Amino acid sequence: MPTPNDGGYVNYFEILELEPDAKPGEVRKSYRTKMKNLVAEIAAVEITEERRAKYLLEMAKLNAGLFLLRETELRDTYWRDRKELIDLELEWCRAAEAGGDTNELRKSYDAHVRSFLSRYVEDAMLAGGRDKECVETSHWDAAHERHASRILRHYRNGLYQQILERLPYADVTKPNIDWTERQKFAGSVLAQGAN
Amino acid sequence: MFFGKKNTAAAPKIVNQELTTKSLAKTVAEGDFVNFRLLFQAFSPARPNSSERFEDSKYSYLLPDADLESKPEFRTALTQVRADATWQHIQRELDANRPAQLPAELVIAVADNAVRLGKYTIASQAYELLRIRRRMQDEFFAQAEKALDDDNVRRAVHGYLVATGLEYNYAAFPEPLPLVADWQTKALMLHGVYPQSAEDCIPLQQPEQFLRTALTYLLLDPNAAARLESRSIQTRLAFLAELIKQRDPNWRDFVHRYREACGLMRDFEARIQHAIAERGGARVSLAREIEEMAGEDPHKIPATLLGRTIENGEWWQYLKEIAYTHPASALFVSRQIIGETEIIVPRYRGDSPVPFAVGLLPATATT
Numbered sequence: 001m002p003t004p005n006d007g008g009y010v011n012y013f014e015i016l017e018l019e020p021d022a023k024p025g026e027v028r029k030s031y032r033t034k035m036k037n038l039v040a041e042i043a044a045v046e047i048t049e050e051r052r053a054k055y056l057l058e059m060a061k062l063n064a065g066l067f068l069l070r071e072t073e074l075r076d077t078y079w080r081d082r083k084e085l086i087d088l089e090l091e092w093c094r095a096a097e098a099g100g101d102t103n104e105l106r107k108s109y110d111a112h113v114r115s116f117l118s119r120y121v122e123d124a125m126l127a128g129g130r131d132k133e134c135v136e137t138s139h140w141d142a143a144h145e146r147h148a149s150r151i152l153r154h155y156r157n158g159l160y161q162q163i164l165e166r167l168p169y170a171d172v173t174k175p176n177i178d179w180t181e182r183q184k185f186a187g188s189v190l191a192q193g194a195n
Numbered sequence: 196m197f198f199g200k201k202n203t204a205a206a207p208k209i210v211n212q213e214l215t216t217k218s219l220a221k222t223v224a225e226g227d228f229v230n231f232r233l234l235f236q237a238f239s240p241a242r243p244n245s246s247e248r249f250e251d252s253k254y255s256y257l258l259p260d261a262d263l264e265s266k267p268e269f270r271t272a273l274t275q276v277r278a279d280a281t282w283q284h285i286q287r288e289l290d291a292n293r294p295a296q297l298p299a300e301l302v303i304a305v306a307d308n309a310v311r312l313g314k315y316t317i318a319s320q321a322y323e324l325l326r327i328r329r330r331m332q333d334e335f336f337a338q339a340e341k342a343l344d345d346d347n348v349r350r351a352v353h354g355y356l357v358a359t360g361l362e363y364n365y366a367a368f369p370e371p372l373p374l375v376a377d378w379q380t381k382a383l384m385l386h387g388v389y390p391q392s393a394e395d396c397i398p399l400q401q402p403e404q405f406l407r408t409a410l411t412y413l414l415l416d417p418n419a420a421a422r423l424e425s426r427s428i429q430t431r432l433a434f435l436a437e438l439i440k441q442r443d444p445n446w447r448d449f450v451h452r453y454r455e456a457c458g459l460m461r462d463f464e465a466r467i468q469h470a471i472a473e474r475g476g477a478r479v480s481l482a483r484e485i486e487e488m489a490g491e492d493p494h495k496i497p498a499t500l501l502g503r504t505i506e507n508g509e510w511w512q513y514l515k516e517i518a519y520t521h522p523a524s525a526l527f528v529s530r531q532i533i534g535e536t537e538i539i540v541p542r543y544r545g546d547s548p549v550p551f552a553v554g555l556l557p558a559t560a561t562t
Contacts, residue, residue, distance in 0.1 A: 153365070164326065169296075175300075177327060189310055191350070193350070
């Protein structure tokens with residue numbers, strides 16, 4: 001029987017290394033410490049394109065963490081939406097395993113997961129970057145935002161792929177992959193090209 | 196029957212199953228994932244509840260011609276479509292009034308045939324749907340690296356091309372898409388900043404740095420290029436030369452034009468030397484001298500590189516077009532301001548093995 005799996009559903013408590021009942025003061029304290037360390041690390045290394053992308057994403061995650069968790073209402077909504085989504089995934093997986101028609105559940109889950117990732121990954125990260133408190137600590141500006149939009153989209157879709165890996169197959173039947181045969185296929189393609 | 200109602204109901208549609216089978220087999224044999232999916236759409240002529248029919252001439256493109264039907268790959272695909280379990284699934288999905296669930300065994304066959312035919316972006320979509328794209332990429336990378344260990348550069352390059360061809364762009368908007376080779380854009384990014392010194396000029400980079408730039412650009416993926424970092428410079432040189440050849444089968448055409456453009460540059464240089472001597476050794480800028488020597492039309496150089504003149508063409512128009520037709524060409528040119536005009540000119544390091552290895556210069560050429 002499938003068990004709940006929260007991989008891919010971004011957890012800002014984990015990012016800020018906090019317990020889900022952390023107080024706003026603890027959120028701020030953890031955010032400032034982590035951001036300070038990150039800024040110091042950035043200043044100490046040579047910035048390549050790859051590192052820039054990595055650091056921008058780290059900054060954006062911390063900003064979104066503070067933005068969502070320091071206010072009770074926003075935090076509760078985020079945590080509830082996340083839990084609902086995890087429950088919905090579990091419900092769909094169980095229904096699929098039982099062999100029933102899961103088309104409606106699939107559609108409902110798909111709409112929820114897209115909305116969750118859009119709201120709590122891209123939107124929250126960009127909104128966090130415009131927040132006064134975040135700007136003061138992280139020095140996030142318009143140039144960061146311009147660079148970040150592509151990186152955040154990539155991150156969001158990466159999370160979606162991570163979730164997708166464990167979901168029931170819907171658009172296609174579950175493939176029965178023989179990796180020894182796949183290896184032979186790759187070899188035959190390269191042999192064909194090398195001749 | 197005087198007072199009866201007129202029967203206006205259309206006759207129930209009967210789908211010719213033989214045509215459904217053949218059209219599916221055609222898409223499988225041709226690695227055509229677009230039409231494969233089309234055949235399962237709500238409006239598909241293969242669906243009994245759609246008003247579209249295979250017999251309409253507009254759908255003739257979905258059906259195989261006699262030539263294709265005689266090919267072994269089509270017959271194999273036909274056997275795969277007709278396999279009992281697969282065919283039953285297909286019929287069930289086409290009859291159901293909902294989005295179809297594609298049969299995985301045929302999706303794999305479509306993807307594999309697309310790879311065999313070099314349609315990597317199509318294959319990547321099919322593998323992505325099956326959730327095996329990354330692992331297929333890893334398989335091709337692994338076999339390519341083994342080929343490189345065995346000094347089989349041709350096979351290794353082919354493996355890298357397939358593996359990188361299966362890459363996905365998760366940052367694409369609004370949905371992830373297969374990564375496409377947009378040389379015309381990538382070349383502009385390479386030359387986005389005007390070179391202020393020799394180090395800024397890509398063709399004049401040290402061989403080690405140049406190889407890194409060139410492999411990243413031509414493989415479209417810094418991670419794929421990074422896999423080659425540990426190889427010797429000779430191996431990477433041979434890899435680059437083969438990569439250029441496999442990416443661009445018409446590379447020799449560019450080489451001829453490049454040498455011609457280099458000839459023009461050498462003429463200018465000779466005239467500059469002459470002018471310097473005549474002025475009693477007073478040093479003047481290269482750009483100034485080229486401006487004088489090239490006269491009113493410095494576009495002769497980029498036009499030679501491209502093989503045609505673009506009317507009022509800017510440097511970036513020439514760059515985009517040569518990069519589109521010969522991707523690697525962007526690595527051996529640089530921007531140059533001559534008077535009021537900016538053009539692209541051929542450039543290479545005479546002390547670097549790169550231009551010789553890729554065939555741009557004959558082995559006896561000098562700077």
